[in-house]
Amino acid sequence: MADLSILVRDAGGASVVEPSGFINAHTVRQFEGALERLVQEGRYTILLNCRDLNYISSAGLGAIMGLIETVRENQGDILLCNLQDNVFAIFDTLGFTQLYRVFPCEEDALASLAEQA
Amino acid sequence: MAALLAKRQEKSDFRLTIPSQTRYLNLVTGLAKRAALVAGMDDATAAKVSIAVDEAVTNIILHAYGGEEDHTVELDLRFTGKALEIHMWHTGLGIRGDQIVLPDPKEYVKHPRKGGLGLLLMSRFMDEVRFGEESGRSECCMIKTIA
Numbered sequence: 001m002a003d004l005s006i007l008v009r010d011a012g013g014a015s016v017v018e019p020s021g022f023i024n025a026h027t028v029r030q031f032e033g034a035l036e037r038l039v040q041e042g043r044y045t046i047l048l049n050c051r052d053l054n055y056i057s058s059a060g061l062g063a064i065m066g067l068i069e070t071v072r073e074n075q076g077d078i079l080l081c082n083l084q085d086n087v088f089a090i091f092d093t094l095g096f097t098q099l100y101r102v103f104p105c106e107e108d109a110l111a112s113l114a115e116q117a
Numbered sequence: 118m119a120a121l122l123a124k125r126q127e128k129s130d131f132r133l134t135i136p137s138q139t140r141y142l143n144l145v146t147g148l149a150k151r152a153a154l155v156a157g158m159d160d161a162t163a164a165k166v167s168i169a170v171d172e173a174v175t176n177i178i179l180h181a182y183g184g185e186e187d188h189t190v191e192l193d194l195r196f197t198g199k200a201l202e203i204h205m206w207h208t209g210l211g212i213r214g215d216q217i218v219l220p221d222p223k224e225y226v227k228h229p230r231k232g233g234l235g236l237l238l239m240s241r242f243m244d245e246v247r248f249g250e251e252s253g254r255s256e257c258c259m260i261k262t263i264a
Contacts, residue, residue: 025142089161094238
């Protein structure tokens with residue numbers, strides 16, 4: 001099994017990114033590349049569905065941080081949903097839960113986006 | 118004899134040497150998590166230990182060795198009965214504890230940027246993190262006390 005696989009699809013006006021596996025210094029380029037492609041295509045509303053994400057290190061957090069200003073400057077955002085406990089602990093420990101909107105499930109995240117539209 | 122056995126049970130070591138390549142991170146973090154569970158920690162704590170080890174080994178590979186893949190990182194896991202000690206040795210560029218400035222999470226959130234979070238995660242998830250040097254090798258030692 002690969003350390004990381006990434007599925008990208010559209011739902012409710014957002015680009016849903018589903019990383020499956022581990023995001024660390026070894027796999028981060030793959031994750032970063034997927035996010036950068038979306039931004040280059042002008043898809044600035046990105047929902048990270050983390051239901052199959054077992055682990056993210058600071059390298060992965062850096063990839064998200066590196067794009068947050070660009071997407072927000074373009075009236076988009078990066079949202080998170082379905083965080084496993086250990087992944088939530090990383091985001092929360094670093095105060096990222098104040099910086100990103102976190103939802104328990106994809107439906108709630110998309111409903112929030114629909115309300116904003 | 119009983120005293121010897123007790124002493125052995127009180128403290129035991131486990132050693133692993135890996136090439137300085139990020140492809141082995143998953144192996145190391147998996148081992149660290151299992152070691153934390155064997156030491157008696159719960160799942161959530163074991164996950165934090167594995168994350169701290171990922172960050173420490175990543176720092177060694179990318180910063181101490183500058184990404185050069187033909188070196189080694191030696192991990193020494195010590196079960197003391199009261200804590201799990203993880204010693205990581207390398208021959209790359211060492212850092213001293215007094216050189217480290219941890220980012221303030223509140224400031225980080227106000228002024229987001231890439232990088233600088235690994236050491237913060239290590240210090241938040243472990244009870245003790247220290248850096249040293251011995252016999253020409255640099256060491257990062259992290260300790261997690263068993264609750």
